[in-house]
Structure formats: C-alpha cells, structure tokens
Amino acid sequence: MKPYLALFRARCRVLLQYRAAAVAGFGTQLLFGLVKMMVLEAFYTHARVEAPLTLAQAISYTWLAQAFFHLLPFSANPDPEVRDMIRTGHVAYEMTRPIDLHGLWWMRALASRTAPTLMRAVPMFLVAVPFLGLQAPASLPSALAFTVTILAAALLTSAFTTIITATLMWTVSGDGIARIMPSLVSVGAGLVVPLPLFPAWAQPILSALPFRGMADEPFRLYLGDLPPSAALPVLAKQLVWTAILVLIGRAIVASGRRRLVVQGG
Amino acid sequence: MNGLRLYFRFAALSLRAQAQYRVSFALWSVAQFIGVGVEFLAVWVLLDRFGAIRGWNLPELSILFAIVNIAFAVAESFGRGFDMFPGVVKNGDFDRLLLRPRSTAFQVSCREFQFLRVGRLLLGVVLFAWGAAHSSVAFGAAKLALLAGAVAGGACVFYGLFILQATMSFWTIESLEIINALTYGGTETAQYPLSFYRPWFRRFFTFVVPLAFVSYIPAGVLLGRDTTPALPEAARWCSPLVGVVFLAITLLIWRFGERRYVSTGS
Numbered sequence: 001m002k003p004y005l006a007l008f009r010a011r012c013r014v015l016l017q018y019r020a021a022a023v024a025g026f027g028t029q030l031l032f033g034l035v036k037m038m039v040l041e042a043f044y045t046h047a048r049v050e051a052p053l054t055l056a057q058a059i060s061y062t063w064l065a066q067a068f069f070h071l072l073p074f075s076a077n078p079d080p081e082v083r084d085m086i087r088t089g090h091v092a093y094e095m096t097r098p099i100d101l102h103g104l105w106w107m108r109a110l111a112s113r114t115a116p117t118l119m120r121a122v123p124m125f126l127v128a129v130p131f132l133g134l135q136a137p138a139s140l141p142s143a144l145a146f147t148v149t150i151l152a153a154a155l156l157t158s159a160f161t162t163i164i165t166a167t168l169m170w171t172v173s174g175d176g177i178a179r180i181m182p183s184l185v186s187v188g189a190g191l192v193v194p195l196p197l198f199p200a201w202a203q204p205i206l207s208a209l210p211f212r213g214m215a216d217e218p219f220r221l222y223l224g225d226l227p228p229s230a231a232l233p234v235l236a237k238q239l240v241w242t243a244i245l246v247l248i249g250r251a252i253v254a255s256g257r258r259r260l261v262v263q264g265g
Numbered sequence: 266m267n268g269l270r271l272y273f274r275f276a277a278l279s280l281r282a283q284a285q286y287r288v289s290f291a292l293w294s295v296a297q298f299i300g301v302g303v304e305f306l307a308v309w310v311l312l313d314r315f316g317a318i319r320g321w322n323l324p325e326l327s328i329l330f331a332i333v334n335i336a337f338a339v340a341e342s343f344g345r346g347f348d349m350f351p352g353v354v355k356n357g358d359f360d361r362l363l364l365r366p367r368s369t370a371f372q373v374s375c376r377e378f379q380f381l382r383v384g385r386l387l388l389g390v391v392l393f394a395w396g397a398a399h400s401s402v403a404f405g406a407a408k409l410a411l412l413a414g415a416v417a418g419g420a421c422v423f424y425g426l427f428i429l430q431a432t433m434s435f436w437t438i439e440s441l442e443i444i445n446a447l448t449y450g451g452t453e454t455a456q457y458p459l460s461f462y463r464p465w466f467r468r469f470f471t472f473v474v475p476l477a478f479v480s481y482i483p484a485g486v487l488l489g490r491d492t493t494p495a496l497p498e499a500a501r502w503c504s505p506l507v508g509v510v511f512l513a514i515t516l517l518i519w520r521f522g523e524r525r526y527v528s529t530g531s
Contacts, residue, residue, distance in 0.1 A: 028446040034466070035454050039311070042461035047315035179296035183303045193307045197314050 003099050004107050011111030022119035025070065029124065033066040037132065052196040056135060057223045061194045063134040064219045067124035070117040071154060072185055072214060073109075073161040082108065082165050091169075095257070102253040105165050106246070109158035117154075138224025145231035146222035149213075152238040157214050159245040160185070166249055169256035190216035196225065210241040268371060275375040276343075283381045290381040297384025304456065305330055305392065320490065321458055324399035329484040331393035332412070333455045336419025336479060337448075338386040343420075344427035346376035351434035357529045370519050373431065402487060411483055414505040419479035421508030425515035426451060426474070432515075432522035447474070455480040460493050467493070478507040 037059050044055040053061065082105060085091040094101060128134035137143035167177045186192050188211030195206055195216040206212055217234045220226040226234070283290070308330060312323050321329075341348070350373055353359050362372045397404065404412075426448045451474065459467045459481040471477040471494065485492035486501050 028450065031446045031450045032453060035450065035457075035462075038462045038466065039457050042457075043311050043315045043318055046318050049315060051314060176292040176296070179292060180299055183296075183300040187303050187306060192303055193310045198310055199313055 004103055007099075007104065007107045008111050011108055012115040015111060015115035016119065018116070019119065022116060025116070026120050026123050029066040029069055029120065030127070033063055033128070033132070036062045036066075053194060053223075053225060056133065057225060058194055058197070059133045060135040060223055061190070061219050063124065063128040063132060064222060065191045065194075065215060067121040067128070067134075068117060068150065068153075068215060069191065070120055071113050071150075071157055072189055072191060073113075073157060073164060073182055083168050086168050091260070101257070102162065102166070102246070102250045105253070106158060106162045106249070109161040109165065110154060113158045113161065114154050135223065137222050139228070141228035142221055142224050145226075145228045145234075146218050149218040149221055149231060149234050149238065152235055152242070153214050153218050156210065156238050156242045156245070159242045159249060160210070160214075163245060163249045163252060166252040166256060169252075169260065185211050185214070188212065189214040190219065194219075196220070210245065213238040213241060268367070272371070272375055276378055276380075279378040280380050283378075286381070293382045294384040294387070297382050298388050299384070301334060301385045301388050304453070305388070308456070319458065319460055322400075324396040325484075325488055326457070327392040327396035328400065328402075328487065329458065329480060330456050331389040331396060332415055332484055333419065333452055333480045334385050335389035335393070336416045337423050337452045338383075338389060339416065339420040340423030340427060341382070341385070342379050343374070344424045345379040346373045347424075347427040347431040348379075349377055350431035351437075354434045354526070355529060359526065360528050369523060370428070370516055400488065402489075408487055411486060411502060411504075414502070415479050415483035418483075418504030418506070418508030419476075421505070421512040422474070422476060422479050423448060423451070425508075425512045428512075428515040428519050432519050435522040435526050451476055458484075475507045475511055479504045 040055065040058050040062065044051065044058070051058070082091075085094060094104060097104070125134065129136065137146060164178050164181055188206060188209050190212070195203075195212065198206060206216075213234060217226065217238075221228065221231055221234065305327070308326055309323065312318070312326065317323075353362075353373070353376075359369075362369050365372060402408070430445070430447060451470075454462075454470055455476045459470060459477045462470075467477070477492075482492050482496070482501050483504050492501065
C-alpha cells in the first residue's frame with residue numbers, strides 16, 4: 001500500500017504545478033457553463049411540462065458538472081506519458097519496478113484525475129456559488145454524502161482511465177477506443193445533459209452502466225434530489241464497479257504483458 | 266506562382282499525404298462523428314423533455330445545428346495551420362517564417378490542413394438532409410444561395426477565430442486551453458438559436474463576434490421566422506459579407522500581434 005500512496009502523492013505534487021493550465025481550463029468551463037445554463041433557462045421558462053429537476057437544481061447540476069469536468073477521462077489521451085512509454089518501449093523499465101504495473105498506472109490516473117480537478121473545482125465554487133446560481137448542498141448530510149461519493153467517483157473514473165491506458169498496448173485499435181470513449185462516458189455520466197432529464201425509458205439503461213456513479217449520482221446527492229440515505233447504495237455500486245473495472249484492467253495489462261516484445265537498442 | 270495557386274498546391278499535397286493513413290482517417294472520423302453527435306443528443310433530450318421552444322422544433326434545430334457544424338468543419342480543415350500555431354511560436358520556428366518572401370499569415374495558412382476528419386461534416390450533412398425533409402422549407406434558388414452564403418460566411422468567421430487564437434500565442438507563448446474557448450465555445454453557442462440567450466450574450470455574438478449572422482439569422486430567414494434583435498431584411502441576407510469583413514479584421518489583428526513577437530530563441 002505504501003509505495004502506491006507515495007506514487008500518488010508524488011504525481012499530485014507534479015500536477016499541482018500546472019496552474020496556468022488550470023486557470024485556462026477554468027475559463028473554458030465558465031463559458032461552456034454559461035451557455036448550458038442559458039439554454040436550460042430558455043427550455044424551462046417556456047415549457048409547460050413538469051421536469052424531474054427544478055430549474056435551480058438543473059443549473060446547479062450544470063455548474064457541478066463544470067467544476068468536476070476534469071474528473072472524467074476527457075482528453076483523448078488518458079496518460080500521455082504512459083502512452084509515450086508504450087510507444088518508445090520505455091514501458092520495459094516500468095515492468096522492472098517491484099510494484100504492480102496496473103497499480104502503478106491506476107495511481108497515476110488517480111492523481112491526474114484528482115489534483116487538476118481540485119485546482120479547477122475550488123475557483124468554480126468560489127465564482128458559481130455567489131454569482132451563477134450554484135446552490136449550497138441541500139443539507140449537512142447531503143454535503144457529507146456528496147463528499148464521500150465524489151471521492152469514490154475519483155476511484156471509479158481512474159480505474160476506468162487505466163483500462164483505456166492499458167488498451168494503448170495494442171496501439172492502433174487502442175487509439176480508437178481512447179478517442180471514442182470520452183464522448184460516451186460524458187453522456188453516461190451526465191456531463192452533457194443532466195441525466196434526470198433523459199426520457200424515462202432511458203433511465204434503467206443509464207443506471208445499468210458504470211458511468212452514472214462518476215458524476216450524476218454524487219451531484220444528485222449534493223442537490224438533495226437523492227436523499228442522503230441513498231448514499232450507501234450509491235457508494236456500494238461505485239465500489240463494486242471499481243472492483244470490476246480493476247479486474248478487467250488487470251486482465252488487459254496481464255495479457256498485454258504477455259504479448260509485449262521490447263525491441264533492444 | 267501567384268498566392269492562390271500556391272495555396273491550392275499545398276492543400277492538394279496535404280490531401281494526398283493524408284490519404285495514405287486510411288485507418289487513422291476512419292478512426293478519427295468515427296470519433297468525431299460520435300463526439301459531435303453527442304452534442305446533438307443533448308438537443309434531442311431537451312426537446313423530448315420540454316417540447317418545441319420559442320417555435321423551434323427538432324427538424325428546425327437540426328438545420329441550424331447542421332449549418333454551424335458544416336461551416337466549422339470547413340474552417341477546421343483549412344484553419345489547421347492557425348490551430349496548431351502556438352507550437353510554432355513555442356519552439357522558435359516562427360523566426361524562419363519571417364525570413365521568407367511571403368506574408369506570415371499566408372505561410373501559416375499553408376502549413377497544415379486537416380482534410381480527413383470528416384465526422385463533423387458528415388453529421389452536418391445528414392442532419393441537414395433530415396431537417397430539410399421534416400420541415401416545411403421550400404428551397405428555391407434564393408434560399409439555396411442564402412444557405413451557401415451562410416456556410417461560406419460561417420467558415421470565414423470560424424477561420425477568423427482560429428486566427429485570433431493563434432495571435433494570442435504571440436503574447437502567451439504557451440498553448441492554453443482557454444484559447445479553444447472561442448472556437449469550440451462559439452460552435453456550442455451557435456448550435457442553439459441566439460434568442461435562447463440573455464441579451465448581453467446575444468449582442469456579443471451578434472455584433473462583436475458575428476456568429477449570429479452566419480447561423481441563427483440566416484437559419485431564421487430560411488425557415489421564415491423573425492429573429493431578435495430585429496434587423497432590416499437586407500442585413501439578414503449578408504452572411505458572406507459579414508464573414509469576409511470579420512476575417513479581414515482578424516488578419517489586421519494578426520499583423521498587430523506579429524509586431525509584438527519576441528523569439529523564444531531556441
């Protein structure tokens with residue numbers, strides 16, 4: 001356990017240096033959030049139908065999505081350094097280390113999901129809560145439920161990112177997966193449209209996928225749309241999915257190792 | 266060799282080179298089709314939930330979505346050199362462009378093209394065909410001309426935004442995510458009728474960055490509906506003119522930025 005924690009901490013320290021990138025990401029998210037907010041306002045103010053979320057909740061959901069945008073594996077290239085290592089053959093060095101390759105990549109992914117998110121989420125809250133209609137958590141238990149489940153969401157998304165990273169060992173087809181998955185994940189997690197607004201028939205499908213626990217469920221616990229008592233089932237689902245994704249990731253890494261041929265030189 | 270011929274020479278060369286990478290072409294195009302398709306899914310989900318908004322139904326919104334994305338796809342293909350420009354400043358390669366007997370903007374525009382990501386274009390064409398078939402627009406010669414003008418004007422505006430992005434790197438050196446906010450954020454904005462937005466935001470994208478003139482306003486004329494802010498009828502038909510003027514202004518800003526250039530010296 002100890003070397004993994006050390007790895008995670010070291011990676012976080014490196015990533016926390018990229019402050020300009022965080023400011024830039026924050027600005028981009030602010031613009032996208034404004035557009036989404038105004039589109040929602042237009043739909044809500046002219047609709048005569050009851051929606052599953054109130055306008056205020058939908059707007060808060062949108063700002064949470066912008067604040068935690070980086071938690072999801074968005075860049076087409078989940079871990080550029082690992083990708084280069086695989087391409088150049090330096091991945092062989094990684095294999096000589098006395099720790100497990102999947103664990104190493106998972107910790108790297110966890111650091112690259114959490115440290116940049118922290119730098120973007122804090123300013124987003126500072127701006128969006130007073131000025132842009134992001135509500136405070138529904139209650140203290142809601143806030144607690146959100147905190148616990150968003151941390152579990154980080155474990156879940158990084159386990160998923162590690163699978164994408166591992167598929168890069170089959171470079172060409174792996175590339176395709178790495179490019180296509182982010183769009184699908186962003187829909188399934190609720191970053192494109194708040195998931196409760198999807199039609200009723202789509203809800204069971206969305207719930208059956210692992211992505212809902214990456215953003216939608218923590219957000220709804222925050223808003224009080226899910227009661228704090230729902231935190232335990234949500235957390236259990238997140239952890240089960242994390243375990244499944246870790247097992248899949250380990251299987252992919254193991255079979256990738258078997259077929260890996262490192263060219264000398 | 267005159268500029269235009271040289272430009273198309275480079276473009277043809279680039280097309281031939283890129284045509285060699287068939288797998289990459291297919292993968293990128295599929296990925297882009299899905300990535301942009303997800304944006305349209307959002308439009309569909311909201312309409313399915315709330316019904317037509319301010320008179321815009323799904324076929325009409327898909328026509329608007331298509332015009333914006335086709336224009337952006339064209340600008341993205343030809344504006345690739347400007348899109349990739351921050352790297353040129355960062356590694357000092359811009360010094361070499363300054364030594365050659367052509368304008369720097371011309372050289373940058375010829376540096377790179379991106380012809381093989383057809384996902385966005387394809388989705389735009391499909392959505393346009395579907396939208397046109399399911400709405401009551403009669404496409405006469407005038408409306409086809411308007412449509413062509415909107416796409417051409419839109420490509421010019423987006424190309425201008427790529428130039429502005431590139432110009433910013435004379436100051437920032439680094440390539441920062443925020444400079445994508447104008448282009449990709451602009452597309453996201455223009456995918457919905459501008460009447461959806463608050464007045465200050467709408468005015469910005471009408472009179473400062475004239476995206477409204479190449480998306481919402483011509484789409485409104487096409488579908489025979491009023492647009493806000495109310496404009497004289499002639500002004501609603503002038504997409505290409507607005508596009509060209511905006512492009513010219515961004516080129517002037519480029520020249521201004523270029524004078525600020527200090528080599529990174531590597």
